[in-house]
Amino acid sequence: MREVAARGCCVTMDSFFYRFRNPLVLIAIVLMQVIALAMQVQRPGKDADVPVSARAMEDAGSAPDGKHVSLLRRWTVTAMTPLETAVHSSSVKVRGAWGNYVDLLHTRQQDAALKQEVARLRVEEASFAEDAAQGRRLQTLLDFRQHYVTSTVAAQVIGTSGSERSHVLYLDKGSEDGLKPEMAVITPDGVVGKIRDVFPHTSQLLLISDSSSGAGVILASTRIRGIVKGTATGRVEIDNLTADSRIKVGELVVTSGGDLVFPRGLPVGTIESIAPDPLHQPYTAIVIKTAANLNRLEEVLVITGTSATLPPTAAQDAATAEATQDANQRAADLIAEKLPGLHTDGDAAPGAAGTPAVGADGKPVSDDPESQVGGAVGYINSGLPRPKPAVHPDKFTPGTVPPATELTPGAPASQQAPQKPQEQ
């Protein structure tokens, strides 16, 4: 009996594995995936330890992957990239073949080269236009060009992230082509976004319209500095400026260069609408129409080289130009100038228009040493002023006050000086 039972058991075991071979293999694979996933989840920081910034990466040598690249995603991306590239390139090839057939083979190639040339020239032109607007002299112009884009890599858009909320595209160039995270991505029209994660032959482009994007900008004609941010709805907005009558719809918005990602002077777009933001008082929501069409991106330029280090003299000049023209000032400094102080002229006080001045000559009493006499020794502004004479006697002139018997206590003098209109 025992033997039989043991044999039966053995038979059962054999038949069990035999019978459920396929499901078991499936379960094992799923289990392995789950374990791998669990490992990933348990140690989220491990991959993130890869140096972050472009600069840091330069120091650390070549790091193949960007941070946050999880195991699963790496596998998926690696597995999918050839497929996606193949699909994309075959479709391009089919279209290309037809094109080449219709046009002439060399014309097609020449066209591509010319397009690249045009793209480069338009970027350059943008820099010159921006420069002219600032009215800088030749010296600064040289700095500007030096500070500007020195090399770009053209890349094709090969796929999207698939999520509606995130505006991430995949490019067909990666770390092997010299791309690094935090590089600015542009089209000849304007700014598109920046590189986020980099894989050997692929990279992620974070669009400027993504809700985690941002860039420092300058309104080209008013020189007001702001920050553009993407929103959940995909609009690009400036949300850190208070209402200012100088800001007009249609004004060009260019990058400020202050954010250490986007080089200075690249066009971002134009102001589409300006509306007060009731939820974020006292700021206004300024919607930007991006210069580059973010919905139909095919070819983009990744800025791989900017000369960040200027010659010392040029850097100094640029710094002075910065200080005098662009006013990278805190709002406090700007408003503080409008408030009165101990040394403010009565006339110069804001809103003084229409109200009478302090002194007849517009000078404060104490500034003119001749206008004061005597006073306590060792103290400023302690002397006696010399009143400007009146044309004709008025109620302040000595001797014009009627005797007490003719007056009502507390009543204003009958010889009333004209009252100034009160504002509000």
Add this chain to the structure above:
Amino acid sequence: MDMGGIDRREKLSATKLHVSQYVVAAVLVVLGCWLWRLQILGADQYRVLAEQNRVRKVPVLAPRGKIFDRYGRILVDNYPSVTCFLVREQQKQLDTDLPLIAEGLHIPLEQIQATLRHFQYAPKYQPIPLKQDITPDEQAFIAAHRDDLPELETLDTERRLYPKDGFAAHLIGYVGEVSEADLNDERFAAYQPGDVVGKFGVEETYDGTLRGIDGSRDIIVNSHGKEVGQMGQELAVPGKDLHLTIDLDLQIAAERALEGKNGSIVAMDPHTGEILAMASRPAFDPNQFSVRLTSAYWKSLMDDKNHPMMNKAIQAQLPPGSTFKVVMTLAGLQENEAQDLHVACNGGATFYGHFFGCDKHHGSVDIHNALPYSCDTFYYTLANKLGIDKISSYAHSVGLGQKTGIDLPDEQAGVVPSQEWKLKTQHDKWYAGETISVGIGQGATQATPIQLARALSGIASGGVFVRPHVLMPGQISSEEQSTIDQEFPGSGVAHISITPENWQIITDDMANVLSPIGTAAAAHLDGIDLAGKTGTADIVAGRQKNSSDKSTLPHSWFVGMTPRRNPDIVVAVLWEHGYWGNYSAMLAAQVIDTYVTKQRKGSGNLKMEEVAVPKTEAPKTAGDVGAAPSAE
């Protein structure tokens, strides 16, 4: 055998199958019950819990109202300020990011590391403030690195921006976070910890009007606490802008006159009680209070023996000195004691066996020259005749010894000595000898500049006294106004009857203080009917007046007004350790000159071409048409 084995196994399986069926059924029933419990019974509760997890209420701060002068010129503005915080909740290695953060925010790396060390034992959820008031470039840096430096967060705040140099600082006040002690006070019932409230001056009095009502937003957050959408909102109601009665031009003149000195100038319209200027020096910088007050700055304010935090216009209680003689004159005339009083001044007189000195030998003094001379002997005699009861009664009737009811916090009441006062405070009876020094505004008598401005201008207005205030009328509802009135009780609007004859005598006497025989002759303004009274208040009797140590010099008072009867403006000056009253008179003259020149310019009554030659005597004859009454 095989068959049997199979049979048995099948039989066994059949029984087991039954059992397992029941077990499965039982499990299903249990699961079903739980499902019912979760989905139907507890549905509401769990929905609320889930919403709370998903929806967060964030406040929308109401912008605080701005403050303007009476003509709409700005005194206090707001500015948007951005502070950068470091959030450590993400379990991320910060060390590798620090060099980039240091570069982008322009902070030395060592400083960031020091800040992190300083906060290393603080709770993880507490954000670390890295830098306040960051520049647009630094904001741009944070915005452009939001995806790879999520630990950097910014907070927008509206900050108060006050005028420079402590300009009108005491009048305007400052704002700060509501304190623990305030929250327990019922006045602050509506406030939350962390709320910013007015703490001094106009900011405190009209906090309710200026602050507005904060709104809120219900935002939807994901599992990382990042905002992904919005559900509902309640808009903030912005605070109301306020217009003060201050005239910026006069305020500038007053601040300039006090520059480098220690004291206060307050200018008021005696018809309405509107404060035209209120300056107090030394001052503090209210901007230091609106950011983060450093303990070093606070200590420097507290250690300064000149009391920069005191609004001397309403809080400095000092002996009024000879300015009190105007009240004495009123009492003497109204009681018919002064009209025929003739005193021979030989540099003082003896009362009750004690010699009371006068600064000069004035010779024969009567009611017409006693005030211009500021003859102490005359007023010792008058005080002795009137007695303390009558003196204190008149002093009270013109508002001394009580708050004026100005709409500013912490006004001081001053002291008018009387028999009851002495019994109450010193548990001693009044000695007749003490009345003598009260007659010249010394002894225990104490008054504030605002009290003296109201009292003396009220007397010059024939007995009509006003309630000083700094808010232009018609800006708050009548309920709010009556709340303010109750919150700041005082002598307020009052009326006493003065005979026209006495009114004439007192006002002419005050004008003669500025005449060549008067104590403030040096402050005589050509072409302006300036009247007033000087005062020199000894700090502690017996100190030498000529010591080089300025802190032992007496305080110098002047209350001046124009025109002499029913004045349009009164200016009270207190110059601590300013020595003689005529020095203060010159400061008052600067403010009066500014006012009159402005009025004349406004009505086109100013000789502009005469500006270049101010030293000609022509204006004097043109100005003094009716020549001031000469002293008898």
